[in-house]
Amino acid sequence: MKDDILTTKESTLVSLLIEGLNITDIAKQLKVTRNTIYSWMNKDIVKAELDKRKQELSRQGNRLIMKxxxxxxxxxxxxxxxxxxxxxxxxxxxxxxxxxxxxxxxxxxxxxxxxxxxxxxxxxxxxxxxxxxxxxx
Structure with missing residues (x-):
């Protein structure tokens, strides 16, 4: 059950990835190792959240274009x-x-x-x- 919920740091990781920060800068900001970042990025829940947020950004962009x-x-x-x-x-x-x-x-x-x-x-x-x-x- 614990793997079904993003931690605060994992959620921040997703936000920082979307903002375009690189792995080294994200690791420094979250005060974890690069290996920890890569480990989080391989979690299905993190991948799903990253995909969900990217899709929402795409929808928002499309709405702006369509108007x-x-x-x-x-x-x-x-x-x-x-x-x-x-x-x-x-x-x-x-x-x-x-x-x-x-x-x-x-x-x-x-x-x-x-x-x-x-x-x-x-x-x-x-x-x-x-x-x-x-x-x-």
């Missing part, structure tokens, strides 16, 4: 219509299209690499984008 989602979408739309930088314009349009079409958009990368390693020509993509814009206006 300004309309602003972000408007900003992407502005970039999508910015003709001064074709790469930015293309990337923003690709992102918006992927979102609408349900294609995963985990990150917006520079899809216009000079080596065209994916075999797709930037001009080809721009032509397809223009067709799509005309078709769905």
């Amino acid at each position: 300004d989602m309309a602003i972000y979408i408007d900003n992407i739309k502005v970039l999508a219509n910015d003709k001064s930088d074709k790469r930015v314009c293309l990337a923003a349009n690709q992102y918006l299209l992927n979102r609408v079409m349900g294609v995963p958009t985990a990150s917006i990368g520079d899809s216009t690499q000079d080596d065209n390693s994916n075999g797709t020509d930037v001009l080809e993509l721009e032509a397809e984008l223009k067709k799509f814009k005309v078709k769905y206006k």
Whole structure:
């Protein structure tokens, strides 16, 4: 039963890990050895608490992002219509299209690499984008 409850120091350990402190600094602050820190970190209850707190931070971050989602979408739309930088314009349009079409958009990368390693020509993509814009206006 004792292993089912975090001690005060274990709880502090979790907080300090989330804050980004390294093991040596945590050990000094808690006045324990590094081996003790590693031992605590291997406990299922500590792992579960660390995971729970990380998930809550993620949820809080997502809530903050979601409340300004309309602003972000408007900003992407502005970039999508910015003709001064074709790469930015293309990337923003690709992102918006992927979102609408349900294609995963985990990150917006520079899809216009000079080596065209994916075999797709930037001009080809721009032509397809223009067709799509005309078709769905």
